Amino acid sequence: MHFHKYQGTGNDFVMIDDRARTFDETNQPLIARLCDRRFGIGADGLILLRNKPDFDFEMVYFNADGRPSSMCGNGGRCTVAFAKFLGLIGDQAHFLAVDGPHDARIEADGTVRLRMIDVNPAIEAEVGEEGDVFLHTGSPHHVHFLDPEEGHKLAEFDVYSAGHDIRYDQAYDPAGTNVNFVEVPADPAHAWPVRTYERGVENETLSCGTGVTAVALAASQRGAASPVRLQTMGGELEVSFDHRADGGFTNVWLSGPAKRVFSGEVE
DSSP, X not given: OEEEEEEETTEEEEEEEOTTOOSOTTOHHHHHHHHOTTTSSOOSEEEEEEOOTTSSEEEEEXXXXXXXXXXXXXXXXXXXXXXXXXXXXXXXXEEEETTEEEEEEEOXXXXXXXXXXXXXXXXXXXXXXXXXXXXXXXXEEEEEEEXXXXXXXXXXXXXXXXXXXXXXXXXXXXXXXXXEEEEOOSSTTSOEEXXXXXXXXXXXXXXXXXXXXXXXXXXXXXXXXXXXXXXXXXXXXXEEEEEOTTSOXXXXXXXXXXXXXXXXXXX
């Protein structure tokens, strides 16, 4: 089986051209093995690119545990770059993902801009500390802002333990949630440092596209203006948006690099 490896700010994916529909998407152990970093190719998830009537392509995404997942923002951007590599698109795309249609475009410098779904207003999270919020940006996201007055530094924060506890809290049963931890910058115009615990990966990832989207929208309630820059462990992303009259968000775009790492074959 031929595959390609792509990454977007360190969020990496096994990409498979499945336009011939030969990949067994029900084989969760196979998907998990391919994503395993010791016994397989190694990735945060696996993506199938398929034909879809009335669209340039369809993106089918699986978490590293082999199970189908909700939307992946960085994965969507990488799939757009993959589609261009295959010659399916030029610099613009209209494709279908699990949360619905998406538009995207590739800038001259290689930046991939992906339009996300409209997002409802942030609501107070049922778990965590005061000020924690929850948004659904194609995937569910809990956002926690570290308190600078308490001297909390994101670089020293135990993302795995805190993220694991919130992800598996009964308030988010049965599907769970992704969890984002944010350090509030002294100037809201500066990049907002973010670290994310992802469900399905069950660990921290270097970047999460739907996660930084949730953080940017939540940060707009704390003085951040569109576009918001976000600093992940794997690089910088940008999120732009417009406010809706009901407090929600529309015209949400996630922008950043999406690069091919290597290709190969696996039995």
